[in-house]
Amino acid sequence: MLTCPNCGVSPLTHAIREMQYSYKGQSTTIADVAVEHCAGCREVMFASGEHEHYGELIKAFRKQVDAEELKTIRAMRKRLGLTLQKADELLGDEQGDFARYEAGEAHAPVALVKLLRLLGKHPELLDAVR
Numbered sequence: 001m002l003t004c005p006n007c008g009v010s011p012l013t014h015a016i017r018e019m020q021y022s023y024k025g026q027s028t029t030i031a032d033v034a035v036e037h038c039a040g041c042r043e044v045m046f047a048s049g050e051h052e053h054y055g056e057l058i059k060a061f062r063k064q065v066d067a068e069e070l071k072t073i074r075a076m077r078k079r080l081g082l083t084l085q086k087a088d089e090l091l092g093d094e095q096g097d098f099a100r101y102e103a104g105e106a107h108a109p110v111a112l113v114k115l116l117r118l119l120g121k122h123p124e125l126l127d128a129v130r
């Protein structure tokens with residue numbers, strides 16, 4: 001049995017944990033994460049090889065969130081009756097921003113996505129950002 005590298009005293013025990021992961025305000029639970037747990041200092045670390053496995057799951061989740069975000073941006077823009085060009089003028093930094101966001105070529109700032117969600121719910125506020 002391995003000794004805890006953190007405290008150097010207690011032996012590590014193998015355990016299966018659930019881990020919470022958040023990305024752009026969305027949370028997911030990663031189930032069945034293999035960890036080594038120290039009963040002495042309560043340090044928890046990934047079991048051998050688990051870091052890569054966990055990394056892949058995280059990557060998949062981020063990809064899913066990003067894909068949903070593209071749909072949200074397009075849906076909210078259309079709900080507000082904005083062309084790509086109009087959306088760039090009102091809410092973008094430069095021409096072509098929304099086309100790039102919706103094609104997944106650039107990441108929209110989190111604040112912009114939140115603003116679009118807000119405007120989608122309260123389209124009457126669009127005049128306030130003109």
Ligand SMILES: [Zn+2]
Nearest residue numbers: 004007038041
């Ligand atoms: Zn320890």
